Amino acid sequence: MKINTSEFIISAVKKSQYPEGGAAEVAFVGRSNVGKSSIINALTNRRKLARVSQTPGKTRLINFFLLNNEFFLVDLPGYGYAKVSKKEKESWGKVIETYLTEREPLKRVVLLVDCRHKPTADDVLMYNWINHFGYDCKVVATKRDKISNNEVAKSEKLIRATLGMPKEEKLLFFSSLNKNGKDQIIDELFGDINELE
Numbered sequence: 742m743k744i745n746t747s748e749f750i751i752s753a754v755k756k757s758q759y760p761e762g763g764a765a766e767v768a769f770v771g772r773s774n775v776g777k778s779s780i781i782n783a784l785t786n787r788r789k790l791a792r793v794s795q796t797p798g799k800t801r802l803i804n805f806f807l808l809n810n811e812f813f814l815v816d817l818p819g820y821g822y823a824k825v826s827k828k829e830k831e832s833w834g835k836v837i838e839t840y841l842t843e844r845e846p847l848k849r850v851v852l853l854v855d856c857r858h859k860p861t862a863d864d865v866l867m868y869n870w871i872n873h874f875g876y877d878c879k880v881v882a883t884k885r886d887k888i889s890n891n892e893v894a895k896s897e898k899l900i901r902a903t904l905g906m907p908k909e910e911k912l913l914f915f916s917s918l919n920k921n922g923k924d925q926i927i928d929e930l931f932g933d934i935n936e937l938e
């Protein structure tokens with residue numbers, strides 16, 4: 742599959758702002774600063790589709806991007822940024838929860854984790870949530886360029902064990918810097934989008 746077009750549609754907080762029409766959705770979620778905006782830009786071949794921010798924790802909205810005029814890539818607010826108030830964290834939680842619990846067109850959630858670190862308690866919670874609500878889940882380890890080839894196996898083992906991923910579930914590695922294996926990642930994340938229940 743190829744991503745030919747990508748178009749920002751809307752930033753939403755409330756359900757009433759989500760796009761209508763029922764096109765399938767693939768949501769991206771992860772800790773703030775995990776590289777979510779970067780991978781969205783890399784996969785869509787756009788420099789600034791999702792703003793890459795040096796200051797984490799700035800995105801509080803759900804951004805909907807229409808890809809190939811066919812399906813939505815949904816950018817969920819990052820979680821786990823330490824320097825925000827408890828109240829703000831709760832409001833993000835609500836925004837994400839509302840979307841994840843009540844979004845019929847949502848077919849898959851892509852959980853991003855940093856390949857250099859053990860997934861956090863929030864990552865584990867998110868992974869369990871995605872599975873609990875019955876969405877297909879793909880885990881992508883970001884910033885692959887930051888570790889050596891030798892370190893990949895160790896990273897994979899730690900991520901799998903911490904999240905409790907079943908053996909048959911793939912763990913994908915990606916670098917938004919060198920974009921190695923981009924076509925394969927696109928196929929894995931979007932190729933079967935119209936076949937998912």
Ligand SMILES: Nc1nc2c(ncn2[C@@H]2O[C@H](COP(=O)(O)OP(=O)(O)O)[C@@H](O)[C@H]2O)c(=O)[nH]1
Nearest residue numbers: 773774775776777778779793794884916917918
């Ligand atoms: N080396 C490297 N840096 C990355 C990669 N992806 C993101 N970054 C950097 O990590 C920081 C956070 O990235 P961003 O995409 O804004 O993360 P977000 O908060 O999850 O949207 C930025 O400084 C990026 O340049 C990657 O694959 N490799």
Ligand SMILES: [Mg+2]
Nearest residue numbers: 777778794800
């Ligand atoms: Mg971002």
